[in-house]
Amino acid sequence: MSFEFTDLVAALDIGGTKIAGALVDDTGRIHVKAQRPTPAQEDADVVMGAVEEVLAELRQSPLWARARAVGIGSAGPVDASAGTVSPVNVLGWRGFPLVARVGAVVDGLPVRLVGDGVAMTAAEHWQGAAxxxxxxxxxxxxxxxxxxxxxxxxxxxxxxxxxxxxxxxxxxxxxxxxxxxxxxxxxxxxxxxxxxxxxxxxxxxxxxxxxxxxxxxxxxxxxxxxxxxxxxxxxxxxxxxxxxxxxxxxxxxxxxxxxxxxxxxxxxxxxxxxxxxxxxxxxxxxxxxxxxxxxxxxxxxxxxxxxxxxxxx
Amino acid sequence: MSFEFTDLVAALDIGGTKIAGALVDDTGRIHVKAQRPTPAQEDADVVMGAVEEVLAELRQSPLWARARAVGIGSAGPVDASAGTVSPVNVLGWRGFPLVARVGAVVDGLPVRLVGDGVAMTAAEHWQGAAxxxxxxxxxxxxxxxxxxxxxxxxxxxxxxxxxxxxxxxxxxxxxxxxxxxxxxxxxxxxxxxxxxxxxxxxxxxxxxxxxxxxxxxxxxxxxxxxxxxxxxxxxxxxxxxxxxxxxxxxxxxxxxxxxxxxxxxxxxxxxxxxxxxxxxxxxxxxxxxxxxxxxxxxxxxxxxxxxxxxxxx
Missing domain, CATH: 3.30.420.40 (ATPase, nucleotide binding domain)
Structure with a gap:
């Protein structure tokens, strides 16, 4: 993807404890952030509701207009090829179609999914200790x-x-x-x-x-x-x-x-x-x-x- | 390396129990084979002596003239970058310069070293179950x-x-x-x-x-x-x-x-x-x-x- 310096990525970090979202620039700087606790014991739609609240909060920012893609790092296992997630500690999500569900509320932006371990590794390899x-x-x-x-x-x-x-x-x-x-x-x-x-x-x-x-x-x-x-x-x-x-x-x-x-x-x-x-x-x-x-x-x-x-x- | 169909590779398989050698063609067929027990409890030169006996037997074959390289798969750990081996079950070889020692008795042929696990994997991926x-x-x-x-x-x-x-x-x-x-x-x-x-x-x-x-x-x-x-x-x-x-x-x-x-x-x-x-x-x-x-x-x-x-x- 061609990416200009004013462009941003909407990032989601989905774990067993919290669901965080942010608008991130191409230097890795976080501009806007939102967060909810993960309702890890609840059913699939309740968990997705927390994701949607995070996204809704990001979309309230005027910076949302500069978002060009959504990157999701999710607790695993994930299936990047199918766009689904089955986090061990989120009981209601088994083969949950997270990419499609996020895609439905982000104005047609492309959505990319990786496991949270891969996401953390990308961060450390990009800018950190690795x-x-x-x-x-x-x-x-x-x-x-x-x-x-x-x-x-x-x-x-x-x-x-x-x-x-x-x-x-x-x-x-x-x-x-x-x-x-x-x-x-x-x-x-x-x-x-x-x-x-x-x-x-x-x-x-x-x-x-x-x-x-x-x-x-x-x-x-x-x-x-x-x-x-x-x-x-x-x-x-x-x-x-x-x-x-x-x-x-x-x-x-x-x-x-x-x-x-x-x-x-x-x-x-x-x-x-x-x-x-x-x-x-x-x-x-x-x-x-x-x-x-x-x-x-x-x-x-x-x-x-x-x-x-x-x-x- | 450019390899013609009449060319052969001299292969060595070095394990804790036996040291085997062969002349192998580009279809994986073995033409000449030699083998010695591994003197695994002996000192470094005794073990190398067994390798040299295997090579000497291969060199007695008229096919040796068609050998273009030597490939070694050795029990590990190996250090392919240094050309040394330290097989856990061959006590006398710790950082042993196997590539140089083999190179000294193979008429200047290039010598390539991999771990025996990598060698077996190459075989199965090349022609076997993988x-x-x-x-x-x-x-x-x-x-x-x-x-x-x-x-x-x-x-x-x-x-x-x-x-x-x-x-x-x-x-x-x-x-x-x-x-x-x-x-x-x-x-x-x-x-x-x-x-x-x-x-x-x-x-x-x-x-x-x-x-x-x-x-x-x-x-x-x-x-x-x-x-x-x-x-x-x-x-x-x-x-x-x-x-x-x-x-x-x-x-x-x-x-x-x-x-x-x-x-x-x-x-x-x-x-x-x-x-x-x-x-x-x-x-x-x-x-x-x-x-x-x-x-x-x-x-x-x-x-x-x-x-x-x-x-x-």
């Missing part, structure tokens, strides 16, 4: 665990836009059942809700602020609570095994980790670097670098736009 | 467990020639230590020696033929021995988790399994198909096909030649 690397894995560790790949210098979404789906590889053959139906998935061990669940099961209780989420566990771990520390260590171990597996399978030079849980900082990254030493043993993966994402919480939006502008899908 | 598939994983389940990838219609050896190294991804975070230094690797659970070890540890004893290898366990499993069956089921579970992980990470449509252990047939493939149903749950991996290799025990040799002729490295 810039300049020809072979990279980017992860989002949040309500779920997603990811995306850059191979041979190009985004590698795979035929259906789901490649890099590291959250649902099993690193524990006999591990706990995952909502996806498999066992011992990286997400089942390392996502924010699972970090919080494991800590609570082991006896951790929130502080005076009552924060029972992974952020609360992170604060406790920083203060030295051993149960909180252990829960992050276990998450780090699963992430390390998954990252090492990916590097062993496709040879990536760098892994970039974003998402809310990565915001815990050293509480996550210190044990992660140690665990990588345990699992990334072969000569060609020993040099693997693991770094925090640079694009922050808006990586999903910037990447949804970036996937349109970089032409990947 | 022919016509743009995204494929090929595995060798034998003394070790290797693999290789075809992505977007091309061999994907990765920067150092090791991509597809599925034997050393961890599918059991807290599993047994692997000789590679990691834990719970697919190879540690599913290789032939580990199938035999696990059966023996659980009380299985060989029949009158005294065969204590995985082939002996396979025969017992066919006859209904529950311990033998269970050992193959565990191997199948690990392979299924690894194959599902690969499909989840890069979106392959087919997994092709060769190597001696795959020769067990339904004893391996029946529980493997069942276990895939347990681990390959996301929509985009549910259609994954798993089939036996077609290239037989000579896939390594044909693939080492194929990697030269297909131009991959």
């Amino acid at each position: 810039r300049g690397f020809d072979n990279a894995l980017c992860l989002v560790v949040s309500t779920g665990v997603g990811g995306g790949l850059v191979l041979n210098g190009q985004l590698h979404p795979g035929p259906t836009g789901n490649a890099g789906h590291i959250g649902h590889i099993s690193v524990e053959l006999d591990g706990d059942l995952c909502p996806c139906g498999s066992r011992g998935c990286v997400e089942r061990i390392a996502s924010g809700p699972n970090i919080a669940r494991r800590a609570a099961e082991q006896g951790w209780r929130p502080g005076p602020d009552g924060d029972t989420t992974a952020a609360g566990v992170a604060a406790a771990a920083e203060a030295g609570d051993p149960v909180a520390v252990a829960s992050f260590e276990r998450a780090a171990q699963a992430l390390a095994a998954g990252i090492a597996a990916t590097a062993t399978l496709v040879e990536v030079e760098i892994a970039v980790i974003g998402g809310g849980v990565a915001g815990a900082g050293p509480v996550l990254f210190d044990p992660l670097h140690r665990a990588l030493g345990d699992y990334a043993k072969l000569s060609f993966v020993r040099g693997l670098r693991v770094v925090p994402a640079r694009m922050g919480t808006e990586a999903g939006l910037v990447g949804a736009a970036g996937a349109v502008l970089l032409g990947a899908s | 022919r016509g598939f743009d995204n494929a994983l090929c595995l060798v389940v034998s003394t070790g467990v290797g693999g290789g990838l075809v992505l977007n219609g091309q061999l994907h050896p990765g920067p150092t020639g090791n991509a597809g190294h599925i034997g050393h991804i961890s599918v059991e975070l807290d599993g047994d230590l692997c000789p590679c230094g990691s834990r719970g690797c697919v190879e540690r659970i599913a290789s032939g020696p580990n199938i035999a070890r696990r059966a023996a540890e659980q009380g299985w004893r060989p029949g009158p033929d005294g065969d204590t290898t995985a082939a002996g366990v396979a025969a017992a499993a066919e006859a209904g021995d529950p311990v033998a069956v269970a050992s193959f089921e565990r191997a199948a579970q690990a392979l299924a988790a690894g194959i599902a992980a690969t499909a989840t990470l890069v979106e392959v449509e087919i997994a092709v399994i060769g190597g001696g252990v795959a020769g067990a047939g339904p004893v391996l493939f029946d529980p493997l198909h069942r276990a895939l149903g347990d681990y390959a749950k996301l929509s985009f991996v549910r259609g994954l096909r798993v089939v036996p290799a077609r290239m037989g025990t000579e896939a390594g040799l044909v693939g080492a030649a194929g990697a030269v002729l297909l131009g991959a490295s």
Whole structure:
């Protein structure tokens, strides 16, 4: 697509917790933003209603007239070829025709869909920590665990836009059942809700602020609570095994980790670097670098736009 | 390289059990073959001596004059960019300069190195079960467990020639230590020696033929021995988790399994198909096909030649 500097992309970032939208320019700058909580337990049309509210808010901006395309990064699995999404954590959407439904309310703009992991990867490769690397894995560790790949210098979404789906590889053959139906998935061990669940099961209780989420566990771990520390260590171990597996399978030079849980900082990254030493043993993966994402919480939006502008899908 | 129909490739297939060599034509036909056991516990020069014996035998053939290049598929890890190999199961070779050492005894022919998993993949993609598939994983389940990838219609050896190294991804975070230094690797659970070890540890004893290898366990499993069956089921579970992980990470449509252990047939493939149903749950991996290799025990040799002729490295 020919894109002028005054043109914008309408980006949607659809996750298990929130649905965000923005108008993004060709430098990745966000001009207008809207957001709703994801009604993840509700039926398909209620979830779509939240998407439509976000789009309606964007359309109220005078900048909407400069939007030339819509880029969607959605929690997966997606089917980019069919235009449908089936996010593991959004129960009402199974094979949901998101591209067609969004297309119906955006004045005929073209709509491009990628998985949220691919979107985040587009953002980090375009402007963030994976810039300049020809072979990279980017992860989002949040309500779920997603990811995306850059191979041979190009985004590698795979035929259906789901490649890099590291959250649902099993690193524990006999591990706990995952909502996806498999066992011992990286997400089942390392996502924010699972970090919080494991800590609570082991006896951790929130502080005076009552924060029972992974952020609360992170604060406790920083203060030295051993149960909180252990829960992050276990998450780090699963992430390390998954990252090492990916590097062993496709040879990536760098892994970039974003998402809310990565915001815990050293509480996550210190044990992660140690665990990588345990699992990334072969000569060609020993040099693997693991770094925090640079694009922050808006990586999903910037990447949804970036996937349109970089032409990947 | 320009290749005429009378030209041949000298192929070397270097594994933990045997070192094979052949002269291969551009249809994949093997004309002359030589083989030695791998002195895997000996020092570097003793192992190289076995390679040199294989090459000397090939050079005694009048067809050697038609050889135009040498293709090596070696147990990994390899470093295709440096021309060195460090096979996990060949203790004396760590960063061993195999390309230079072979180059010194082949009359100046060019030498190309790939990992044995990439070589087997080249063979199956060139002429075997992965022919016509743009995204494929090929595995060798034998003394070790290797693999290789075809992505977007091309061999994907990765920067150092090791991509597809599925034997050393961890599918059991807290599993047994692997000789590679990691834990719970697919190879540690599913290789032939580990199938035999696990059966023996659980009380299985060989029949009158005294065969204590995985082939002996396979025969017992066919006859209904529950311990033998269970050992193959565990191997199948690990392979299924690894194959599902690969499909989840890069979106392959087919997994092709060769190597001696795959020769067990339904004893391996029946529980493997069942276990895939347990681990390959996301929509985009549910259609994954798993089939036996077609290239037989000579896939390594044909693939080492194929990697030269297909131009991959």
